[in-house]
Amino acid sequence: MNYWLMKSEPEEFSIDTLKKIPNQTEPWDGIRNYQARNFIRDEMKPGDLAFFYHSNCEQPGIVGIMKIASKPRPDHTAFDLQDKHYDPKSDPDNPRWFLVDVKFKRKFKRVISLSELREQIRLQDFKLLQKGNRLSVMPVTKKEWEYILSLE
DNA sequence: GCCAACGTTGGC
DNA sequence: GCCAACGTTGGC
Numbered sequence: 132m133n134y135w136l137m138k139s140e141p142e143e144f145s146i147d148t149l150k151k152i153p154n155q156t157e158p159w160d161g162i163r164n165y166q167a168r169n170f171i172r173d174e175m176k177p178g179d180l181a182f183f184y185h186s187n188c189e190q191p192g193i194v195g196i197m198k199i200a201s202k203p204r205p206d207h208t209a210f211d212l213q214d215k216h217y218d219p220k221s222d223p224d225n226p227r228w229f230l231v232d233v234k235f236k237r238k239f240k241r242v243i244s245l246s247e248l249r250e251q252i253r254l255q256d257f258k259l260l261q262k263g264n265r266l267s268v269m270p271v272t273k274k275e276w277e278y279i280l281s282l283e
Numbered sequence: 284g285c286c287a288a289c290g291t292t293g294g295c
Numbered sequence: 296g297c298c299a300a301c302g303t304t305g306g307c
Contacts, residue, residue: 140293163291164302187293245294263300265292 133174134271135181136193136259137233146183146195146238155235156200160208161216163228167268172203172229174270181233182271182279184259185242192244193279201232239283253278 137159139145149157162168179199185191205226208214221227248254258269271279 138293191294265301267292 133176133179134273134276135170135175135179135199136184136269136271137181137197138184138186138267140187141185142188145185146197146235149183149197149233149235150238152235156232158201158206158230159233160206160230162206162230162268163216163218164265164267167266168227168229170268170270171231175199175203175231177201180236180276182276186267190242190244192242192246192248193239194242195238196236197233198236199231200234203229203231206230241283243279243282247282248279251278251282 141147144157149155159171162171177199181197181199182193183195183197185194205223206216206221206228208216209218209221209226209228210223211217216228218227245259248257249260254260254275257271257275258264258266
């Protein structure tokens with residue numbers, strides 16, 4: 132089983148929104164970065180767990196946990212002219228972009244903020260904290276996962 | 284293939 | 296709103 136971290140701007144889609152959806156499951160669409168796409172398409176499996184990270188907001192940080200709830204499949208929003216993530220270069224017969232469903236698991240009692248994560252000597256190698264990192268989907272090691280959980 | 288210009292991400 | 300650090304695009 133793999134562990135992940137997935138970013139979303141809470142004004143676009145927050146963990147509270149995911150929690151409120153009737154079956155608490157939603158396609159994680161709109162990923163338009165090849166490295167992130169490769170993680171989704173080639174490595175994500177149903178049952179994997181992911182941190183939900185709120186970015187570009189008042190308090191950036193990890194806010195809870197979700198579960199990967201489907202196999203990877205083509206991101207249909209790339210084919211939708213009306214969609215903000217429309218990409219004419221993604222051919223339905225040879226899709227460029229992929230997504231998985233995510234299912235709400237739990238929300239942390241508090242935000243484990245980016246600044247707090249940066250203070251952790253044991254997270255020095257954590258991908259999220261590397262200079263210039265802009266990946267919106269990234270792997271988390273088991274050690275990192277467990278250590279971050281211990282901070283809650 | 285190089286690289287300048289441009290667009291995006293995301294912290295602050 | 297600013298801007299650093301990318302990633303992408305397209306002319307050559």
